[in-house]
Amino acid sequence: NAGVTQTPKFRILKIGQSMTLQCAQDMNHNYMYWYRQDPGMGLKLIYYSVGAGITDKGEVPNGYNVSRSTTEDFPLRLELAAPSQTSVYFCASRLTQRAMNTGELFFGEGSRLTVL
Amino acid sequence: KNEVEQSPQNLTAQEGEFITINCSYSVGISALHWLQQHPGGGIVSLFMLSSGKKKHGRLIATINIQEKHSSLHITASHPRDSAVYICAAPRSGGSNYKLTFGKGTLLTVNP
DSSP: OOOEEEEOSEEEEOTTOOEEEEEEESSOOSEEEEEEEOTTSOOEEEEEEEETTEEEEOSOOTTEEEOOSSSSBOOEEEOSOOGGGOEEEEEEEEOOOTTSOOOOOEEOOOEEEEEO | OOOEEEEOSEEEEETTOOEEEEEEESSOOSOEEEEEEOTTSOEEEEEEESSEEEEETTEEEEEETTTTEEEEEESSOOGGGOEEEEEEEEEETTEEEEEEEOOOEEEEEEO
């Protein structure tokens, strides 16, 4: 298994540009997450999904959009990029069942985004 | 919301030393996570535990549910253990799928 694959690893955007961060997992995990990591801060949840066709906002959703058309893919869209979106983005997934403790988290390698 | 506090923020040790990193949380939880992040690298899950103790190689994680406290121990530390260690707990007692992350503990192990 490849685990969680994120692309691109690095990207520089100009203010106002848009882009999509790709995330794919091949472990048939139902839960998927997008986090951003800023220096000196804990990971912050942007959006999450509990299954195909279901997404919901996290702590810091403004300026982002997601979709989950398949179990495997969970792309994060940045519209009208702003300098405040300069960060490292991590996608993660886990297998979670309501009747059991939630599963271990698996992270992608991260995407470093700079908005100038 | 579950506040998660880690201590210390930074820790420098000599190779071979016993390391302890602490994590306190404010809301009762079903499982707490310990993660490792190497500089410039990705994040790897080390442990997920809901009671007692877990051991993997030189790493040991303990949790005290009553005191809302968890510790990560590294025995016989090695320079390759240098990384940021992060604990994470569910945002509220009944909601396991959204986690609150600590700010991390930067561990540097010198040879």
